[in-house]
Amino acid sequence: MEKHAEMLNQIIVHLVLIGIIFSLFLFATAGKINSRGVRQQVIEKEIALLIDSAVPGMSFSVDRNNFDGIIQDIKIDEGKVFVTVAGLPSVRGYPYFSKYSVKVSAEDDKFIVSVK
Numbered sequence: 001m002e003k004h005a006e007m008l009n010q011i012i013v014h015l016v017l018i019g020i021i022f023s024l025f026l027f028a029t030a031g032k033i034n035s036r037g038v039r040q041q042v043i044e045k046e047i048a049l050l051i052d053s054a055v056p057g058m059s060f061s062v063d064r065n066n067f068d069g070i071i072q073d074i075k076i077d078e079g080k081v082f083v084t085v086a087g088l089p090s091v092r093g094y095p096y097f098s099k100y101s102v103k104v105s106a107e108d109d110k111f112i113v114s115v116k
Contacts (some may be wrong), residue, residue, distance in 0.1 A: 004116065006089070008080045020101065021040050024046075028110060037088065038052045039065075039069045039085055040069070040084075040085040040088060041094065042081055042089060043062075043066060043069075043071065043085060044081045044083045044090065044093060044095050044116070045093035046106050047062060047074065047081045047083070047094075047113065048081045048094045048095065048096035049096075049098075050113070051081070051096040051098050051102055051115060052096050052097055052098055054092075054098065054100070054115040055100075055115070056100050056115060056116055057115070057116070058114075058115050059112055059113060059114040060112075060113055061109060061110045061112050061113075062074065062079065062113065064110060064111070065109070066085075069085040069086045070085065070086050071084070071085055071111065072084040072085070072086070072087065073085060073089075073106075074104050074113070075087045075104065076104055076113075077093070078101050079095055079096060079097075080093030080094060080095050080096070081093055081094050081095075081105065098115065100115050100116060101115070101116045102114070102115055102116075103116065
């Protein structure tokens with residue numbers, strides 16, 4: 001009987017340890033998926049793709065209150081789009097491939113991106 005009880009205790013301890021490790025992994029992954037950096041990269045990529053497909057004379061607006069976070073600033077520098085979301089400035093930016101001139105102007109509740 002004691003042998004079975006010891007084995008049962010070991011199984012319970014192992015299951016608890018596996019549960020703790022799994023929950024730590026789950027929380028670490030969830031934090032990375034919902035981070036501001038990922039949302040920022042999504043916005044940069046969307047804007048870069050819009051610039052790539054734009055023709056001269058075209059402009060589009062980006063709301064400050066975006067689904068991926070509150071956009072504080074958008075900059076265009078050396079062929080890359082840099083977006084600041086919720087106080088997190090962009091470090092790498094996202095490249096766009098347009099041969100036209102691109103300008104960004106800020107208004108009260110949106111940014112206007114113009115391709116000339």
